[in-house]
Amino acid sequence: MIIGVPSEIKRDEYRVAMLPVGVEELTKRGHTVLVQAGAGLGSGLADHEYLEAGAKLAASPDEIFGVADMIVKVKEPQPSEWPLIRPGQIIFTYFHFAADRELTQAMIDSQATCVAYETLRDQRGALPLLTPMSEVAGRMSIQEGARFLERPQMGRGILLGGVPGVAPAHITIIGGGVVGKNAAKIAAGFQADVTIMDINMDRLRHLDDVMPANVNVLFSDRHVLKEELRLADLVIGAVLLPGAKAPNLITEDDLTIMKPGSVIVDVAIDQGGCVETARPTTHSDPVYTVNDVVHYCVANMPGAVGRTSTFALCNVTLPFAIILASEGMAAARNSTPLSTAVNIFEGRVTNQPVAETFGYEYVPLDRALV
DSSP: OEEEEOOOOSTTOOOOSOOHHHHHHHHTTTOEEEEETTTTGGGTOOHHHHHHTTOEEESSHHHHHHHOSEEEOSSOOOTTTGGGOOTTOEEEEOOOGGGOHHHHHHHHHHTOEEEEGGGOOOTTSOOTTTHHHHHHHHHHHHHHHHHHTSGGGTSOOOOTTOBTTBOOOEEEEEOOSHHHHHHHHHHHHTTOEEEEEESOHHHHHHHHHHSOTTEEEEEOOHHHHHHHHHHOSEEEEOOOOTTSOOOOOBOTGGGGGSOTTOEEEEGGGGGTOSBTTOOOBBTTBOEEEETTEEEEOBTTGGGGGHHHHHHHHHHHHHHHHHHHHHHGGGGGOTTOHHHHHEEEETTEEOOHHHHHHHTOOBOOHHHHTO
16 A cells, blocks of 8 residues: 655644654555655654655655555645545544534545544543543643743733742643543642543542542532632633534633633634634634633644654554555454544545534445445
């Protein structure tokens, strides 16, 4: 199979979808890997490293999309890439379809097969290709929240950990999954006053067991959430419904009860955001203010730490890329983990939450593969 690795062109995106070791593993199995010149520079990976691993360099994305059987990317295809995608081509990347109807329709029209990192489930029901980026985003959410709480950044002028004689910041984390847990670990290390909210009591019991004393857990309902919003200096939106649009848990009216200069970091923005007033932003223009509340809604947070994120992502995606390269879509039969990642198969929507979000016909993958 010919595998193509184009440069990422989404704004402020510095990751690359394959390491030189991935090229080596694929080429020694008889596959050809085309890497766009300069694709790894944002992650500190030079072209000569890819060449030494056995890759062939391509000068343009047109060259890669034009011949590759499978495209391996980090972020969803951008509008300028849509016309390059061919029927039957496998696109293996993050898609987050439920947050973007235009992208979904473009991929349906392309007749390509879209294999989404974010919905791939392993035998334990975990999301192994989403987890490392959720870990990065969770940890970054506190780092960015701390920055924008500073007064020159329009924040309240709050130091997360306080100082002797001055109370620390109150941080509310909505969602106790991978993002929420990692955010809480970093926030706790800053000695902030931290609350994690979730609707899963088993998860709350686990977090209560493993978190330090300055992290409390609360069952999430509207009354508790509103009380937390009144107290919070920093709110982290860490809600995930795999494959589906995130629910709006914080309304525009809720902002009126928050402290002026408080900060919301909506990590769920990739899936549409869990804050009604959230809209995607970029690393070069990351925040805006609504009702005196600072909103940070960068849709590719891990892209800012390209080297860390690239290595963390490629560690988990490579084994599945090898399987797809070796077996093609036969690898998605029989309820394998890859079957859970196929969101669109040759123009048919095979992910039920995506189909329900936009009113498309849902075609189970086993039927589409016949």
